[in-house]
Amino acid sequence: MSLLSVNTVDRLDRPSAYYVGKNKRRSRYNDRDEEEHEREDPMSKLHDATTLYVGNLSFYTTEEQIHELFSKCGEIKRLVMGLDRFNKTPCGFCFVEYYTHQDALDCLKYVGGTKLDERIIRTDLDPGFEEGRQYGRGKSGGQVRDEYREEYDPGRGGYGRAYDDQRQREEEQYGEGR
């Protein structure tokens, strides 16, 4: 209930640097093209946001598990699993929509950065789910970050898929008498 304008410690219920950065880049680009276009503050879209982007999930984490954890911050209105664009299998992210903005903020504060299915998950305030956003945008169908990962992550399909393909090719070509 404090009426302070600035807090003595950082707040965890702010949009991430990723969101801010991504939108800044976009708006700068737009400014140059269409100067007259009304400049919309990317933050204003988050004023009443009730949706969260949830990342770093294991491919094996189920809707039920997500529901079990995220409903601790309020009733869930909708849950959209992130899917591989080609196989339509979970690819490690989802959107959780609450009924109220406050529940979404509380989720950032209390659940973001804690573990689900024994992985630290990432939450970010999101302007809202739109059809198409449930699919991975990586080349091979999953999330971009899973393309070029050099470490092995058993929860997210092993090594990065780009390397995986290369490795597989090399294996197949091995001994083909070059």
Place this chain on the structure above:
Amino acid sequence: MADYERRNNGHRGGGGGGRKRRYRDDEDYDRRPQRRRYEEPLFVQVRRQLLTIAESAARRVEDDVVGIAKTVAENYEDEELRDTLINISLDLVLEQPMKIPFVAATALFTYNSKPELGTELLNKAAGALQKYIDSGSWREVKLLVRFLGCLQPLFEGEGIFTLLEELFARAVDLQTASSEDLLGLELVKIILFTIPYVMASPATGFESQASALLEKTDIIASTPTPWWTCLISVLQSQLQGESSKGWELKCLPRPWKDAREPEGDEPKPFEVVAKVAFPQITVPNPVPYGSRALFPEVYLSVYAGQEVDTVPPVSDIATSLMRDALVDTLNLLDFNRVATAKYLIDVDCYYTRNTFVKRATPFDRMREMAGDNTSWKPEDVAVDAVFSQLFQLPTPEHKLVYYHSVLTECCKIAPAAIAPSLGRAIRFLYNNLETMDLELSNRFLDWFAHHLSNFGFTWKWSEWVDNLELPPIHPRMAFINGALDKEIRLSFAQRIKGTLPEPYLPLITESKEKDTPEFKYSSEATPYSKEGQELMQLIRKKANDDELQPNIAAIEEQAQGLGVEDPKVPSTDALVTSICFVGSKSLSHVLSCIERNKDRLLAIGAASEKARLQIITSVMEYWADQPGIAINIVDKLLNYTIISPLSVLEWALTEHIAAGAILSKSHIYEMISATVGKVTTRMRQIVAARVQKGLYEPQLSVLEETLSRERVEMKNLFKFIEDSVVSVASGSNDELMERGDGSGDMPEDAILRQWGRRWLRVFRRKAAVEDAFISDALINATPVGTHAPTREDPADTAADGDIHIADADEQ
């Protein structure tokens, strides 16, 4: 740390280089090697010093306190610096109460070096205090009064006591009107929590004022009637004890005491040259209620009754002082659980040196030190404060998961120190399960499973192995089963099985490991198996409602032939079981299945009460081994209004009461609580709509009617629980009496009656809280029959406005 945005606009407008003086004069530089090459603005330095005041055990806080005051006073012309001091000081008072004595000490020295600046700070604090009094924000009032209390030596005459007396007069008025008034007690609490800080301040000669005030508060604080005054009466007697010991107040820091001059002069006692009058504060009569509902506070410790005290005993004033500051910190900083966890772990930095033993001192070591032990275990004191909120009734200030997250964070920051403390807390709670309030034992269960899920599900299950012999309805077995179920929900059965010692393995049956439970109609032995299978195939093919009808009709016809009382029951079973099976892949699958067959399901509920209950039965039976999924589906069915809240209660508390055995199942408690919660949440929304300002007829009457109707329904719901459970509690439940020889003396009968009593207590409290909420809210609601004020309101120039509005309407 806080961002760097807080600076006065325009002050640096000269295009940079506005810094007139650096923190240290040149001769200081040869003593301390300069690490920073760039020029850090002075206000940034002071801000950091203030924000982190007392946080480091490596620095003498007494030096920092003097240092900050000196810097600011010497650079008095730096406006940005002055503002930093004033604003950050007050921010800390309002957000990090454990630092108040240190912030206050800085203010004292600032005043002595630069009275103008000290006075400016005082005035700003007084202005904020006035604002919080006017809005009824009593926690903020308490903290600012505490801050001013620490500054008592600056004031002429009685100083803060005048304000305390005035607050007391208001408390008396409120208490005279009603001895159960909680705001009056809140005011007394503020007074009592101020006195020790005044007495620990450098001000002297106020013993008689303090005792006089204590004598007065005694009348209110010791009123024996309501049991819940106990927190205040405990504090009252602690203070009386302290007063008889000459206000020793051992734990409170006196950072002004050992202040050394930077040049290494001898420490000087704190003296004030010219005092000021205590700022003018008006306490309105009557005092306003704030927006936060007040509830009686009870002192709770999960470290009570250990063989060695690791937290101060209830007789010690340190108990109340530390708990109060820790709890405020915890609740004020909910927006950064990591910082909160750090401050909790650092609790030993904010009290006198010998208050605590070294961090992470093992319990066994405490045992060896016992005897001359008057030092406490900092981790236990901190963890205890979090549990006091997690177990706050009826509800804590923030969502329960916040308190989970703080404990998780504490464990992450200092695992070696915190984990053993949590272990002892868990054992204490587990050992008290039988008598614990049922709401609280379920919070414990939920926290326990969630906590373990953050730490690889490791727990020393072996120490409870003996309890596996207990009957399944025993509270301890109910806890073990409930906890394992919750762990599985957050993970999966096989994983949890791998964390358990051998004797526990039978608890996780093979069917719990199955992702998709059997479809019972696949077995020829199940009645209506052929129709059931066909129905399932149709639902899988997303057939429309008309295509389902022949199968449904076939089942009902067959049932009629078999003499089934309500043929809709078996047809509903086949339908709902098929939906569950087809939708078993995930929650969204089952939801879209329900969605497609919504009309038929809604019609079933409307047509037959038995069939409506069958919907719930089919869901609960299909998912019997994964009750979490079952109650989740029930919850969604409630949202679709396919089933009603009352039908959920009937299903559990009449149809499946099983002599009371169902009351021992944690998922049933969860389901009933969630169902009741839906009703009360809706009720509160209606109340909020009813009491909003600027509402007139005819809307008032419409809302009033909805409210009255829903209020009756809510009461009926609570009455239904009461009537169903009271028979279990009193042992007069039919099924309970039919067990064994009917004497009610079977070994498990006592346990069943106890479950009944625990359920009653919870739902009676919920009913009372909701009823009080509605009544309190309606006190200030616009009465029914109030019409919108006519537009010729003499108060403003309405005539003009009239025309404008009329114009707008015509367009």
